[in-house]
Amino acid sequence: MVSSITVTALRSCSTTIAVNPLEMRHNRSKIGSTPDSVAAALAVWVTFPSVLLDLKTPLSVYAVMESIDTELAARIRQDILLGSYSEGERLSEAQLCETHDVSRTPIRLALRLLEREGVIRRRKGRGYMVQSPTVEDIVQAVEVRGHLESLAARLMAQESNRLNYLPKMQRAMEKLDASINELTRIGRLNDYVTRQAQTANKEFHSTILASCGNDYVNYTCQQISHLPMLAVGSMVFDRSVDDTPDQFERGIFRLRLGNAQHQVICEAIEDGDPVRAEGMMREHSHTMIEYIQTFEKRDKSLTVADLVAFSGADSLPPTA
Numbered sequence: 001m002v003s004s005i006t007v008t009a010l011r012s013c014s015t016t017i018a019v020n021p022l023e024m025r026h027n028r029s030k031i032g033s034t035p036d037s038v039a040a041a042l043a044v045w046v047t048f049p050s051v052l053l054d055l056k057t058p059l060s061v062y063a064v065m066e067s068i069d070t071e072l073a074a075r076i077r078q079d080i081l082l083g084s085y086s087e088g089e090r091l092s093e094a095q096l097c098e099t100h101d102v103s104r105t106p107i108r109l110a111l112r113l114l115e116r117e118g119v120i121r122r123r124k125g126r127g128y129m130v131q132s133p134t135v136e137d138i139v140q141a142v143e144v145r146g147h148l149e150s151l152a153a154r155l156m157a158q159e160s161n162r163l164n165y166l167p168k169m170q171r172a173m174e175k176l177d178a179s180i181n182e183l184t185r186i187g188r189l190n191d192y193v194t195r196q197a198q199t200a201n202k203e204f205h206s207t208i209l210a211s212c213g214n215d216y217v218n219y220t221c222q223q224i225s226h227l228p229m230l231a232v233g234s235m236v237f238d239r240s241v242d243d244t245p246d247q248f249e250r251g252i253f254r255l256r257l258g259n260a261q262h263q264v265i266c267e268a269i270e271d272g273d274p275v276r277a278e279g280m281m282r283e284h285s286h287t288m289i290e291y292i293q294t295f296e297k298r299d300k301s302l303t304v305a306d307l308v309a310f311s312g313a314d315s316l317p318p319t320a
């Protein structure tokens with residue numbers, strides 16, 4: 001499954017990720033048959049879900065931003081999402097200390113963080129157990145994010161200072177347009193260009209979340225952003241669009257449709273039309289769920305690890 005999909009932004013990170021050799025070694029040993037490039041990609045995504053994909057920033061910069069317990073939590077979360085532990089499996093603190101070569105204190109802090117995320121749960125007198133999210137959990141979280149983003153669009157349309165942020169949204173749409181034009185010119189998927197598209201999409205969405213006037217909307221989005229496909233501005237790319245010219249055309253069409261929806265949202269906000277802004281954002285956000293459903297139809301045994309690979313972004317049809 002993962003082989004037909006690529007995690008674009010992250011794949012090309014393999015050189016920068018080398019700044020963290022410990023993590024690379026760990027990922028290789030855990031992921032096993034997963035190609036190193038994808039393993040590296042997944043490592044970056046899971047470690048930095050909310051800042052992901054800004055590949056111009058050296059990873060070392062991100063690394064110093066993260067504390068040891070946050071980084072440990074990212075590693076353990078990654079192992080859980082990739083299926084290295086079975087559901088309900090007990091997490092041994094001693095074993096985790098040995099695996100990650102750290103003391104108990106940061107491991108305990110990391111486990112508390114993961115408990116708050118709902119990735120593990122505490123059992124009375126028995127330590128922590130794995131509670132890995134399912135594909136259905138991801139779908140539910142995407143639904144929640146869709147409502148939060150719709151709410152943000154509605155609130156922003158009612159903000160008196162909304163016009164100040166429109167140029168930023170306009171620039172993001174122009175960048176996305178330029179990326180789509182470039183893909184059309186190339187005639188096939190291209191990692192660098194799709195990464196640019198993803199960055200532009202993130203700029204558009206994060207501007208609305210940050211400018212809606214209600215900090216809890218953005219904050220709540222961040223609380224679920226550690227899950228695959230839940231980072232703000234996440235896009236899904238399906239390699240299969242490269243199979244035939246027809247599929248590629250359809251992929252390009254979806255990209256253009258997504259950016260046309262951005263335009264409608266932007267205009268509704270400019271006009272101070274909260275109902276239209278909210279409705280269009282809801283439709284725009286729902287695309288992600290349609291993609292997951294499409295992937296499920298194609299592969300009945302779709303796993304969260306597959307979704308991690310999809311959400312890393314590469315190739316065509318984006319969503320949200």
Ligand SMILES: [Zn+2]
Nearest residue numbers: 201258319320
């Ligand atoms: Zn979008």
